[in-house]
Amino acid sequence: MNKTLRAAVILLLVTTAAILAIPRPNLLSYQSSSRAFFDRQGKLLRLTLADDDRYRLQVPLQEIAPALREATLLYEDHDFYRHPGVDPLALLRAFWTSYVVRERPVGASTITMQVARLRWHLQTRNLSGKLVQILRALQLSRHYSKDEIFEAYLNLAPYGRNIEGIEAASLIYFNKTAKDLSLPEALSLCVVPQNPVRRNPTTEQGFQALKVARDPLFRRWLAKHPNAATQQSFFDMPLQIRPPEQLPFRAPHLTTELERHLPLMQGGHIDTTIDGDVQRMAEQHLARYVARRKDVGINNGAVAILNYQTMELTALVGSADFFDAAIQGQVNGCSAQRSPGSTLKPFVYALAMDQGLIHPMSMLKDAPHRYGGFAPENYDQAFLGPMLARDALIASRNVPAAALQAKVHPPGLYELLQNAGVQNLKPASYYGLALALGGVELTMLDLLKLYAMLPNGGRLQPLRMLNTASKSENPSSPLSSEACFLILDILSDNPPALRAPLPGQHSTGMEVAWKTGTSHAFRDAWAVGISGPYVVAVWIGNFDGSGNRAFVGRQAAGPLLFEIFQSLSGAQPWQATGNLKPGLLNVKQVDMCADTGDLPGRYCPRTTPSWFIPGVSPIKVSAIHRAVPVDSQTGLRACRQQPGRTEMRIFEFWPSDLQRIFREAGIALKTPPPFEADCDLDTQSLSGAAPKIQSPVAGLAYRLQSETLNTAKIPFSAVADADVRQLFWFVDDTFVGTSKAGENFFWSPVSGNFVVRVVDDHGRADHRNLRVGMVRDQEK
Known part of the structure; x- marks a missing residue:
């Protein structure tokens, strides 16, 4: 043995010992993978590139078509399961042919050796590289089973272009997973790794x-599987192969969002909840x-559709055109925080x-009101006076909503937004009463989650974008099922934005409970609706925040909302209340006085059915419409009914605060005439409701400062009955002044504890305790 050969043998032995001593190497997870996003029907939405710009997907051996596995072994290494990772006889033949006879280079690489070359990127065209490949193959055989090595090969092998692994190749070329490959497809792919450049299946050459390589393989296959001869015709036909350039790119905003937030090393198949057709x-x-x-400046928008029954996101369109840079199309409008307008x-x-x-x-007040430094205004810069709650909500009046928010005690709207997971909330004091009017920023997905509470009976549940996401087992319930039902019933009466069905469609009697929103300076137009199993949200606006007077919720977003619902429902007469069945809830429907919103009194001119929550809703009998005797000659209110001289007439006895609002809104009332002069005070005092003091506020201590003592005033006000013209004010039985009904009296205070009393011009009275103190110097 010459010195060179002896040195080579010694080097081989030492290197072998060293390699065998190396710990178990990582076979697959050392490199990143692509992500294949699928819709709920299993159709590919998008295939992303791995970090090194290659398409690469990992798949278990058992999830690969048996035909491909068998054909790969038949073509590459038919003794794979019998040799120890290298084939000594094949190596000797290759050595003799390549280095002794020097006829042509012969590789003699087993599948294990190919895995070693692919895993460590070895250059195996020279002797030293081939020796390292052999040693690495022995190392792999020591640490891994044959199935594990075979699986690694099928996941690492090159299949042309920048495609690695059989799963990526199957998905790209044939639009199917590796387990679904047909025999012609399997045999076609298994010959590619030997020469992936020359056998690139996406070019004709x-x-x-x-x-040329596949046909002899098929003949060898027939020798083992004669029945496969029936598929000869399929091998004679050209295969339908899709190049990577034609991969789908569907739901790009959703897949980009998921790509950004999924764990770094989570690759492979990602099953989304998206319905591809929707x-x-x-x-x-x-x-x-x-x-x-476009003629009115509408250039962009976003749409999201949620199945509230499963809380699965069915569709997400983040912009009108993902590829339009002029509208910043790659911005995801569904996850961008915007002002929600009136949608809350x-x-x-x-x-x-x-x-x-x-x-x-319930009767609410749409009239000017100031809360400290905040005075809410309506969209139309007008006030409509007293309104029923359902009408105020449908008309989206700001003033009644602010007044209600001021009365709701915690947990209120702010806590609800916290529970819903709205991000970047500032302290509640920052928003004040503007919270319900669009003063906060949230996302379309936040709105979907909130609105899904309504048909789900008040249950607040997380959205699901992935089929692997688990459902919430113990969702919180910030709202009662009864309140949700009442809100849906109200919003279902909101007139639709489309007066006629789309061309080619027919009216289905579909019921949609929906609400619109318009943000400050016309930057955002919203429409959110519920019908059938879906919640649909629509946003119209510009991502740069520029406003447009056309961006009004009802006109800009509403029509698109109803177009989408018409396509979703088809010919089905969908309802909006979902699983909320009135018979299973603590709600009752009764006739209410249409003008006052209370249970109808004897003289209520007309009634309308409405729902309320027994034991919760503040329901009472209406006393607004009353019959009083009127002198037929003078037209004055008589002291008593006298047949032949008087007649009973019905008048509206609205409280003075509502009378004032009616007047400010320009609404004429049928108020009662004054009493006749000879009616005694006892008769008058028994004829109506006593006044109710509104100011001074009960339980509030008023504080005076020495420097403003001479100019300080405390307003006295009371709500009086409709027949009251004047109020008389007393402090500790001392008469201090008068005021007209519905107006304030201002009292110059002094320090001490007092009893404030008001008496109307019919002798009816109310009283309230008042405490006035001085602010000491150290408190200033």
């Missing part, structure tokens, strides 16, 4: 070279709608209903 429909509707409305108002009303403050027909 490459496919011909592939076919996603396509939403994308088309948004694109067409924007194209139709239904939850203020629901909280107020649960806390017994209102029912759907």
Whole structure:
């Protein structure tokens, strides 16, 4: 043995010992993988590149078609399961042919040796590289089973272009997973790794070279499987192969969002909740709608559709065109925080209903009011006066909503937003009463989660974008099922934005409970609706925050919302209340006085059915409409009914605070005439309701400062009955002044404890304790 050969043998032995002593190497997870996103029907939405710009997906051996596994062994290494990772006889033949006879280079690589070359990127065309490959193969055989090594090969092998692994190759070329490959597809792919450049299946020359290698393999296959001869015709036909350039790129905003937030090393198949057909429909509707409305400056929008029964996101369209840089199309409008406008108002009303403050027909005040430094205004810069709660919500009046939010005690709207997971909330004091009017920023997905509470009976549950996500087992319930039902019933009466069905569609009698929102300076137009199993949210606006007077919720977003619902429902007459069945809830429907919103009194001119929550809703009998005797000659209110001289007439006895609001809104009332002069005070005092002091506020201590002592005033006000013209004010039985009904009297205070009393001009009275103190110098 010459010195060179002896040194080679010694080097081989030493290197072998060293390699065998090396710990178990990582076979697959050392490199990143692609992510294949699928819709709920198993159709590919998008395949991403791994960090090194290659398509690579890992798949277990048992999830690969048996035909491909067998054909790969038949073609590459038919003794794979019998040799120790290297084939000594094949190596000797290769050495003799390559280095002794020097006829042509012969590799003699087993599958294990190929795994070693792929795993460590070895250069095996020279003798030293081949020796390292052999040693690495022995190392792999020591640490891994044959199945594990075979699985690694099928996941690492090159299949042309920048495609690695049989799963990525199957998905790209044939739009199917490796377990579903047919025999022609399997035999075609298993010959690619030996020469992936020359046998690239996406080019005509490459496919011909592939076919030259595949046809002899099929003949060998027939020798083992004669029945496969029936598939000869399929081998004679060209294969339908898709190049990577034609991969789908569906739901790009959702997949980009998931790609950004999934764990770094989580690759492979990602099963989303997206319904591919619904996603396509939403994308088309948004694109067409924007194209139709460009004349009014509508260039962009977003749409999201949620199945509230499963809390699965069914469609997500983050912009009108993902590839349009002019509208910043790659921004995801569904996850961008924006002002929600008035879309949060239904939850203020629901909280107020649960806390017994209102029912759907409670009378609210749409009139100017100031809360400290905040004076809410309506969208139209007008005030409509007293309104029923359901009408105020449908008309989206700001003032009644702010008044309700001021009355709702915690947990209120702010806590509800916290429970819903709204991000970047500032302290509640930052928003004040503007919270329900669009003063906070949240996302479309936040709105979907909140609105899903309504048909789900108040249960607050997380959204699901992945089929692997678990359902919430113990969701919180910030709202009662009864309040949710009442809100849905109200919102179902909101007139639809589409007066007619889309071309080619027919009216289905579909019921949609929906609400709109318009943010400050017309930056955002919203519409959120519920019908059938879906919650749909629509946003129209610009990502740069620029406003447009066309961005009004009802006009800009509402029509698109109803177009989408029409396509979703087809011919089905969907309802909005979902699983909320009135017969299973603590709600009752009764006739209410249509004008006052209370149970009808004897003289209520007309009634309408409405729901309320027994034991919770503040329901009472209406006393607004009353019959009083009127002198037929003078038209004055008589002291008593006298047949032949008087007649009973019905008048509206609205409290003075509501009378004032009616007047400010320009609404005429049928108020009662004054009493006749000879009616005694006792008769008058028994004829109506006593006044109720509103200010001074009960339980509030008033503080005076020495420097303003001479100019300080405390307002006295009271709500009086409709027949009251004047109020008389007393402090500790001392008369201090008068005021007209519905107006304030201002008293110059002194320090001490007092009893404030008010008496109306019919002798009816009310009183309240008042405490006035001085602010000491150290308190200033």
